[in-house]
Each structure stands twice: as C-alpha cells, then as structure tokens.
Amino acid sequence: MIFVTVGTQLSFDRMIQAVDEWAATSDEEVVAQIGPSxxxxxxxxxxxxxxxxxxxxxxxxxxxIIAHAGMGSILTALQLQKPIVILPRQAALNEHRNDHQLATAGRFRETRGIHVAMDETELLAVLQNLNTLSASDGVGPYASAALITTIRDFIEGRSV
Known part of the structure; x- marks a missing residue:
C-alpha cells in the first residue's frame, strides 16, 4: 500500500491530481489524506x-509514502525506514504562505530514502520507478549529542 499525505492545514490538489493520474495506471493500492479539498x-x-x-x-x-515537504511526514518516514517521495508546496501557486517547503526539499535532495520531485512531471517520473526507491537507514527519535552541544554552545555565547 502507498500512503499519500498533504498535512492538515491546506489542500494540495496539484499533488493529489498527479497521484490520482498515476494510480489510474498502477496496480498499487493508494490511500490518501487529502486535507480540506x-x-x-x-x-x-x-x-x-x-x-x-x-x-x-x-x-x-x-x-x-508520498507527501508534501512537511517535516512531520519526512521525519516519520525516516524513523520508519520507508521511502518517501516529496513534492514541495509553492507559494506562487497559492499552496502555502511562503516557500519554506522548497528550501526543505532542497536540503533533503541528497538524503537517502527521500526522493524529491519539484513538479508533477518529476513526481510522475519518480512514481514510475517506485519499486526501486531506497529507504533511509533510519534516524533516532532524539538529536545527536554533537548537535545538542553545538546548540548549547551557541545559546551560552561560546564559539560554534
């Protein structure tokens, strides 16, 4: 089963329409949470x-998993070691208030298990190869000790 999620705040019809188009030609069971659409x-x-x-x-x-570029969906997929395909929402298309999801997608483009599509054409291309997508090696539920130390040093005014 393939699970699709758009998050809870806004609809993301562009992604749902593309996945629906792909599902018409796929044997996969696809279940989607589509938001207020x-x-x-x-x-x-x-x-x-x-x-x-x-x-x-x-x-x-x-x-x-197929999702918007929301951190909750991404982190959950990484923790569960499931491949995730992300399509970022775009403010220019009135899909969000700003373009932070474009920045998120750019940051995770090279991360194992996260497969980034920047538009519907790329999304459909990635979905055609769904059976070959890698999963992550997993992430822990807590930040690393090194990250915590760096943040603590920054807060306390020590050089980072």
Whole structure:
C-alpha cells in the first residue's frame, strides 16, 4: 500500500491530481489524506482528515509514502525506514504562505530514502520507478549529542 499525505492545514490538489493520474495506471493500492479539498480523486481511497492513530497506522502499513515537504511526514518516514517521495508546496501557486517547503526539499535532495520531485512531471517520473526507491537507514527519535552541544554552545555565547 502507498500512503499519500498533504498535512492538515491546506489542500494540495496539484499533488493529489498527479497521484490520482498515476494510480489510474498502477496496480498499487493508494490511500490518501487529502486535507480540506473539494477534489474527489477517482483512483485512490481517500479521507480529508485522519486521527493521529489512523495516520500512524497508515504510515506503518505503507511500503512507500508520498507527501508534501512537511517535516512531520519526512521525519516519520525516516524513523520508519520507508521511502518517501516529496513534492514541495509553492507559494506562487497559492499552496502555502511562503516557500519554506522548497528550501526543505532542497536540503533533503541528497538524503537517502527521500526522493524529491519539484513538479508533477518529476513526481510522475519518480512514481514510475517506485519499486526501486531506497529507504533511509533510519534516524533516532532524539538529536545527536554533537548537535545538542553545538546548540548549547551557541545559546551560552561560546564559539560554534
């Protein structure tokens, strides 16, 4: 099963439409959380919103995740060692208030297990190769000791 999530604040119809188009030609079961959208996908099971328990269950069951470039979805996929395909929302397309998701996507472009698509064409190309996508090696639930020390030094005015 492939799980798709757009987060909870805004709809992301551009991504859902592209995934729905791909799902029409795929044998994969696709389940999507589509947010506050009027869109009615034809080729995937969907709900606007999920409870935290439902979200966790779908993330656990999925063999791959497709998501906006939200940190919650990315970190959860990394922790679960699931491949994640991200498509960042764009402020110019009225999908978000600013372009922080473009920055997030750029930062994670070379990270194992995170597969970045910058537009629908790239998304469809990545999805055509879904069976070959690598997963992450996992991340721990806490920051590394080195990061904590660096932050502590910065806060306390020591050179970083």
């Amino acid at each position: 009027g869109l009615k996908p034809l080729h995937l099971k969907y709900q606007q919103f999920l409870t935290p328990d439902e979200f966790t269950a779908y993330m656990d069951q999925a063999r791959a």
